[in-house]
Amino acid sequence: MLLLALSLSALAVPQGTDTTVPVGSASRLELSSQEGTIRVTVWDRDKIRIQADHDEDTRVDVDASARTLHLSAHARYGPSEVDWRLTIPKTMAVELSSMEGDVEVSGSRGEVSVNTTEGNITVTGGVSRISLQSVQGDVALSGANGRVEVSPVDGTLTIRDVTGELEVSATDGDLTLESVDVTDLDASTVDGDIGFSGPVRQGGRYRLSSHDGDVTVTSPTIDAEVSVSTFSGDFDSDYPVSLSGSQHRRRMHFSLGRGGARLDLESFDGTVALRKGSARQ
Numbered sequence: 001m002l003l004l005a006l007s008l009s010a011l012a013v014p015q016g017t018d019t020t021v022p023v024g025s026a027s028r029l030e031l032s033s034q035e036g037t038i039r040v041t042v043w044d045r046d047k048i049r050i051q052a053d054h055d056e057d058t059r060v061d062v063d064a065s066a067r068t069l070h071l072s073a074h075a076r077y078g079p080s081e082v083d084w085r086l087t088i089p090k091t092m093a094v095e096l097s098s099m100e101g102d103v104e105v106s107g108s109r110g111e112v113s114v115n116t117t118e119g120n121i122t123v124t125g126g127v128s129r130i131s132l133q134s135v136q137g138d139v140a141l142s143g144a145n146g147r148v149e150v151s152p153v154d155g156t157l158t159i160r161d162v163t164g165e166l167e168v169s170a171t172d173g174d175l176t177l178e179s180v181d182v183t184d185l186d187a188s189t190v191d192g193d194i195g196f197s198g199p200v201r202q203g204g205r206y207r208l209s210s211h212d213g214d215v216t217v218t219s220p221t222i223d224a225e226v227s228v229s230t231f232s233g234d235f236d237s238d239y240p241v242s243l244s245g246s247q248h249r250r251r252m253h254f255s256l257g258r259g260g261a262r263l264d265l266e267s268f269d270g271t272v273a274l275r276k277g278s279a280r281q
Contacts, residue, residue, distance in 0.1 A: 017052040017060045026064055028093040028111075031071040035081040035100045037119075042090035042107040051085040058082060102137070112144075120155070138173075156192075174213070189213060193270070197277065200224055202260045209266040217265065218275040223257030226274075229266040237274040 023046050031038065036053075048069065052060050057076040062069065073080040083101075088094065093111035096103055103114050105123045112126035120137040123130070126144040134152045141150060142160040149167045150157060156173045159166070163181045170189040177187065180198040187194055188209040196208060197218040206224075208215050214233075228235050229251045241254050256274075265272045 016054060017050060020047050020049045021062055021069075022047050023069060023089060023092065024064060026067055026069040026092075028068045028095065029071065029086070029088055030068055030095045031084065031086070031097070033073070033082060033084060033096075033098045033101060034079040036083045036098075037101045038084045038086070038096055038098055038103045040086045040088060040094060040096070040105045040108070042092075042109070042125075043087050044090065046089055048089075048092075049087040051087075053083040054081065111146075200261050200263065204261045205264075206262065207264045209264075210270055211268045212270065213267065214270040214273065215265050215267045216271075216273045216275060217263070218277045220276065220278055221257065222261075222263070222274065223259060224255075224261035224263040225259050226252075226254055226256055226263045227265065228252045228272050229264075230270075230272055231268045233267045233270045233272065235272050238276040239274050 029048065050060065050071065052073070054073060058080050059074050061072050061074065073082045090107060090109045094105060094108065095113040097115040098119050100118045102120045103116055105112055105114065106125065108125040109127055111129045112123055113131045114121050114123065116134045116137055118136045121132050121134050121139045123132060123141045124143050126146065128146040130144050130146060130148045132139050132141060132150045134155055136154045138155040139150055139152045140158045141162065144162045146164045148162055148164060150159065151169045152173055153171045154173065157168060157170055158176045159180060160178045165184040166180060166182045168175055168187040170192060172191045173189065174192040175187055175189050175194045177196045180196060183201050183204040185206045187196065191212045192210060193213040194208050194210050194215045200206060200219050200222045202223065208217065222239060231250055235252065239256055243252060243254055
């Protein structure tokens with residue numbers, strides 16, 4: 001029995017992988033992980049350093065096509081459990097997926113796509129196109145520029161210092177959008193509050209909707225055609241609002257400043273508020 005216990009203990013000791021490979025003509029990295037964390041950082045080299053903690057029954061494979069480098073892990077018995085630490089060229093696009101484990105990407109200057117079933121997502125950077133999806137876990141994004149799509153199902157969302165276009169949809173969780181400078185915003189959640197702070201740009205379109213939560217817009221100035229819809233909630237504004245014609249308290253239309261932007265705010269069971277304040281909180 002002692003010998004058997006020692007043998008099983010030896011099998012459980014992490015063996016690991018630490019190797020550096022050239023990227024060649026590849027401009028995209030794809031990794032699909034079953035269990036374990038994924039952490040990606042960047043450097044100014046045309047190589048990828050692959051560090052992975054795993055047991056001796058797991059094999060890490062690197063497959064290269066003309067434009068894509070594929071990483072995968074295969075266990076002899078059952079699902080593979082690997083903690084990945086990857087260092088990649090800063091402009092390389094990444095496509096990462098995890099069944100169970102947190103994913104972190106830091107400093108990217110390329111496209112970023114992350115999909116998790118159970119795990120948090122934290123991304124700093126990303127350009128052109130950023131797509132983050134999580135079934136169960138919190139999502140945090142900062143310093144991105146481009147077309148951003150984020151859809152957590154069950155978890156909070158925090159977005160800071162993002163420019164470009166932003167589409168956010170959630171089922172159960174608060175949406176915090178701070179220092180967001182976009183010309184097209186579509187943010188919705190079923191059960192949670194939405195807080196947006198940033199400039200309302202001339203010609204921009206901003207749509208914020210929560211079924212069971214407050215919707216708050218904070219901006220230093222607002223020049224927009226505004227539509228506010230509530231059912232059993234309230235409306236509050238730091239900006240002077242002038243209503244003309246027949247207006248229903250549950251649905252209001254009015255202009256602020258010179259107009260020019262479009263601001264649609266909706267909450268079925270929550271307060272809709274317009275606040276004066278700086279973009280950065």
